[in-house]
Amino acid sequence: MKHINRSLCNAQKRASLHPKRQKVKAVAENQIRRILCIDGGGIKGVMPAAYLAYIEETLGINIADHFDLIAGTSTGGIIALGLGMGVPPGEILKLYKEKGATIFGQDVPVGLKIPNQVWLCGKQLFFRKYSSENLQHALTGVLGNKRLGESKNRLVIPAYSDTLPGPYLFKTAHHTRLRSDYKQMPVDVALATSAAPTYFSKHQIATGEELIDGGVWANNPIGVAALEAACILNWDMSKTHILSIGCTANITTYPRHGGLLSLSGGRIAKLLIDGQSHVSTATAKLLLGGPESEGRIIRQEVMLKKDYFKLDDTTKVNALEGLSRQEARHTLPKIQNTFFSTSVQPFKPEYEVLDHAA
Numbered sequence: 001m002k003h004i005n006r007s008l009c010n011a012q013k014r015a016s017l018h019p020k021r022q023k024v025k026a027v028a029e030n031q032i033r034r035i036l037c038i039d040g041g042g043i044k045g046v047m048p049a050a051y052l053a054y055i056e057e058t059l060g061i062n063i064a065d066h067f068d069l070i071a072g073t074s075t076g077g078i079i080a081l082g083l084g085m086g087v088p089p090g091e092i093l094k095l096y097k098e099k100g101a102t103i104f105g106q107d108v109p110v111g112l113k114i115p116n117q118v119w120l121c122g123k124q125l126f127f128r129k130y131s132s133e134n135l136q137h138a139l140t141g142v143l144g145n146k147r148l149g150e151s152k153n154r155l156v157i158p159a160y161s162d163t164l165p166g167p168y169l170f171k172t173a174h175h176t177r178l179r180s181d182y183k184q185m186p187v188d189v190a191l192a193t194s195a196a197p198t199y200f201s202k203h204q205i206a207t208g209e210e211l212i213d214g215g216v217w218a219n220n221p222i223g224v225a226a227l228e229a230a231c232i233l234n235w236d237m238s239k240t241h242i243l244s245i246g247c248t249a250n251i252t253t254y255p256r257h258g259g260l261l262s263l264s265g266g267r268i269a270k271l272l273i274d275g276q277s278h279v280s281t282a283t284a285k286l287l288l289g290g291p292e293s294e295g296r297i298i299r300q301e302v303m304l305k306k307d308y309f310k311l312d313d314t315t316k317v318n319a320l321e322g323l324s325r326q327e328a329r330h331t332l333p334k335i336q337n338t339f340f341s342t343s344v345q346p347f348k349p350e351y352e353v354l355d356h357a358a
Contacts (some may be wrong), residue, residue, distance in 0.1 A: 003042075012136075033240045034339055035229060036067040037084075037222040039277070039301075040074025040215035041247025042196070043104060043313025043320075046096045048245040049079055050324035051300065052089035054330060055340065063089060063220040064153050067243075069174075069233070071156040071225035077193035078139065081186045084151030084172070085143055092142065093321065098312040099138040102257040105130050119230070124198055129312075132191060132200045139187045148172060148189060149182030149353035156228050158214030158221055159192040162202075167217055168209070169224070170190075173349040175232050180207070182351055199312065219273045220246070223280030227286040237288050241337055246301030248309050248320075249274075292314065298335055302327055 038048045040135045052063050064083045072080025082092045101107040110117045120129055146154070148170065157170040170189045171184040181189075184205060191203040194209040202210045218224050222244045252270040275351070285293045302323060309316055 002045045002283040009146055025124075026332055027279075031345070032345060033068045033235045034066060035069045035071065035225050035240065035242045036080075037062075037220070038070075038079050038224050039221070039244075039246045040076050040194075040196075040213065040219045042098060042199075043100050043314050044247035044309055044311055045075030045079060046075060046093065046100075046317055046320040047247045047324045049089050049093040050209055051245055051328045052079070052083075052319040053093050054328035056089060056330065057214065059336070059340055062131040063342060066340050067153060068227060068347075069156065069229060070156040071158075071228070072193075073158045073221045074116060074194045074196065076221065076245075077157040077192045077214065080143060080155055080157060081151075081190050083144055084153045084155045085186055086152060087142055093228045095138055095142050095323070097302050097317050099134075099141075103130065103135045103138055104126075104230060104312045104314050105134075106314050108242075110329065128201050129199050132195070132203065135194070135200065138186065139190050140264045143190065146186055147182065147353040148184045148186055149349060149351065151186075151349075153347040154233075156221065156224055156348055157189050157193050157223045158218040158224055159189075159211040160214055161209060161211055163173055163210065168214075170213055171228075172347075174347070176350050177352060182349065182353060185309065190243045191326075193223070196311075208281075215273065217276065218280065220277035220280045222282035223321035227269030230287045238292070239337055240288055241287070241295070242284060242298070244297065244299045244301075245301070247311075248267070248300045248304050249349040250306045250308070252306070272350075298338070300327065300331060 032255065041047070050264065055061070056063050058236055064086070070080045072078070079089065079092050085090065085237060090185055105120055106113070106116065151172050153172070154174040155172045157171070158170040159170065161168045167180060170181045170184060170193070171180070183211050188205045192205055193214045195201065195203045195211065196213040196215065202212050204210045214221070222242060226237075226242065229240055230237050251266060254267075281297070281299065284297060288296055311318060
């Protein structure tokens with residue numbers, strides 16, 4: 001009995017010595033969580049990059065400091081990786097503006113632009129349209145030779161394996177079972193998530209898997225991010241907020257009696273991507289509480305006339321940037337308090353890269 005009383009007394013003393021630690025833990029368990037999701041869209045990644053750059057410049061903050069989890073697919077994955085690696089969105093925007101024409105094979109003299117487009121479109125019928133080497137070179141210039149484990153944010157980056165087949169998710173070590181992806185190079189992750197079929201070649205990562213663009217199943221990664229928060233991170237979804245940024249949108253319809261030609265020109269891909277986006281958003285809403293999620297999911301996406309911006313048309317980069325900054329100026333007052341009033345707690349991964357050879 002004396003032993004039991006002594007143990008209880010010692011436990012009480014230990015608790016009284018660390019009241020602040022216990023209080024901090026309680027606050028952490030009940031804190032608001034913020035998630036940033038960025039869609040795929042090729043060169044239209046200028047839109048989310050410029051949107052986030054405007055916010056950083058206007059508020060004088062570091063965007064990455066304000067989100068507990070960042071998810072991005074394809075071009076959105078490139079932006080997400082950049083943010084996690086400490087690259088400002090302004091620098092990512094600069095990559096699109098300065099390297100976009102080279103990445104998409106359009107850095108040719110004015111007189112050769114039309115013949116070049118004809119050649120690229122003809123080539124796409126039988127081979128991938130663009131070389132992945134230019135994209136890899138551009139990404140290396142921004143992301144360097146770092147490892148995913150060096151990210152300052154929790155990251156989820158969708159890709160796809162067509163040989164298994166099935167979804168492939170790159171993740172930082174934000175759970176004890178995530179033991180391998182953190183050793184991957186962000187450049188490899190970026191090349192995998194953006195390897196759009198018919199545009200770029202499959203990308204083989206260091207562990208041997210050949211992967212393609214995550215946009216084939218999660219072009220809008222909001223559902224993936226919400227599932228990660230609810231099922232892997234076990235966050236309180238009633239206190240979770242999501243900022244989802246698209247790369248422009250337009251309504252794609254299918255004629256009632258349409259045939260194959262009615263789905264030409266990329267319409268079928270657009271229909272599938274639109275469908276996935278709506279299902280992904282609905283999934284997130286359900287996980288955040290259904291009707292109670294109202295106001296905690298903010299979707300930023302500019303609706304435009306059909307095909308005004310294409311995913312590989314680099315001639316309208318400046319127009320994309322201007323439109324995005326205008327949208328950010330208009331919407332920032334509505335989202336500032338929710339997403340940018342305070343910083344989030346620093347991310348501490350379960351496993352760390354001790355050196356680049358890890």
